[in-house]
Amino acid sequence: MSDNEPENEEIRSDGAGIVAPDDETPTWSERKARKTGLSRLTYEYFERARREDQDLRTESDYVERDVLAFPTWPHETVRNLSIASFFVGMILFLSATMPPHIGNPANPSSTPAIILPDWYLYWSFGLLKLNPLNPELAILGGQKLMADRTYGVLANGVVVGFIAIVPFLNKGSARRPVEQPFWSAVGVFGVVFAMTISLLAIKNLMPMNVDLLFDLTFLLPFVFGTITYAVLKTMREGYMYNLNRRYYRLRPPK
Amino acid sequence: MADEFIKGLGILTGSGLAWLVLASWYRTSSFESTQQLIEPLSSGATEGLFNIIAVTLMDVFLWFALLGALTFWVLIPAGHQIMSALEERRNAQ
Numbered sequence: 001m002s003d004n005e006p007e008n009e010e011i012r013s014d015g016a017g018i019v020a021p022d023d024e025t026p027t028w029s030e031r032k033a034r035k036t037g038l039s040r041l042t043y044e045y046f047e048r049a050r051r052e053d054q055d056l057r058t059e060s061d062y063v064e065r066d067v068l069a070f071p072t073w074p075h076e077t078v079r080n081l082s083i084a085s086f087f088v089g090m091i092l093f094l095s096a097t098m099p100p101h102i103g104n105p106a107n108p109s110s111t112p113a114i115i116l117p118d119w120y121l122y123w124s125f126g127l128l129k130l131n132p133l134n135p136e137l138a139i140l141g142g143q144k145l146m147a148d149r150t151y152g153v154l155a156n157g158v159v160v161g162f163i164a165i166v167p168f169l170n171k172g173s174a175r176r177p178v179e180q181p182f183w184s185a186v187g188v189f190g191v192v193f194a195m196t197i198s199l200l201a202i203k204n205l206m207p208m209n210v211d212l213l214f215d216l217t218f219l220l221p222f223v224f225g226t227i228t229y230a231v232l233k234t235m236r237e238g239y240m241y242n243l244n245r246r247y248y249r250l251r252p253p254k
Numbered sequence: 255m256a257d258e259f260i261k262g263l264g265i266l267t268g269s270g271l272a273w274l275v276l277a278s279w280y281r282t283s284s285f286e287s288t289q290q291l292i293e294p295l296s297s298g299a300t301e302g303l304f305n306i307i308a309v310t311l312m313d314v315f316l317w318f319a320l321l322g323a324l325t326f327w328v329l330i331p332a333g334h335q336i337m338s339a340l341e342e343r344r345n346a347q
Contacts, residue, residue, distance in 0.1 A: 097275045098275060098278045100285050114286065205286070206288070207288040
């Protein structure tokens with residue numbers, strides 16, 4: 001706000017002083033030539049939000065809260081509505097253009113050739129297919145200590161147990177992956193492993209060699225985890241990392 | 255740089271979606287097939303004007319998705335890098 005404005009002018013919270021009128025809206029080439037469009041837009045948005053917040057605080061019925069955020073209406077609601085509309089539209093579009101063939105009714109007296117759980121349980125189904133990892137012990141005369149299905153069920157316990165332990169090992173104080181490259185790499189490892197073990201679960205449908213698929217299932221997570229660690233460790237070298245870390249450690253006052 | 259990224263992503267997803275739909279019409283015998291979307295053309299795909307247009311558009315969309323993403327994510331940024339490097343070299347001399 002400039003100093004020469006009359007002080008008795010009504011405070012405008014509609015952002016009209018910030019947003020350009022339609023006839024002054026820059027063209028796309030002008031926007032691109034500026035090079036500061038996104039930072040400027042971000043500044044204007046936050047400045048407008050700050051101004052609205054300030055106006056709210058000056059109202060007599062304003063109650064001080066220790067929450068630092070944007071109001072649900074309209075900011076969050078409009079954004080969520082647009083996202084929800086997009087996904088609803090995508091569901092309608094796909095179901096209209098690609099209707100799956102509806103097969104014959106299931107025959108309860110025979111098991112189908114391909115049995116699969118819902119897709120979000122593929123990872124657990126894939127853990128049941130670890131037969132080659134079940135060790136054959138020489139002291140047992142080449143016999144397996146437990147059945148392959150028991151081994152698969154125990155593998156579920158190992159994965160769930162690891163996920164349960166992670167929050168105790170890392171308290172999650174980092175605001176960005178670059179602050180803790182190792183734990184980011186662990187996270188990428190987990191995500192990639194969830195995908196590869198899910199692909200192993202549908203190895204009947206995968207158009208590739210099953211042995212290669214099995215090896216890649218356990219190799220790719222380490223590859224991607226290592227790449228993540230290396231990239232993030234490299235990013236720490238510059239870019240005022242320590243300054244940024246101090247900034248992101250700030251917390252709103254309580 | 256963000257502009258180039260969203261252009262490439264928009265081309266890849268938008269054109270890829272159109273290719274997905276057409277390929278599911280003309281190159282998919284079953285959604286449980288391991289060759290779905292890349293099968294040979296189904297019978298009757300080249301009969302009638304609309305089928306011919308759709309089959310042609312299927313290839314157009316596929317290549318537009320691939321080449322568009324390649325252009326905006328690799329070629330144009332590489333061109334910018336080359337131009338700025340040449341400019342630096344010219345200024346240094």
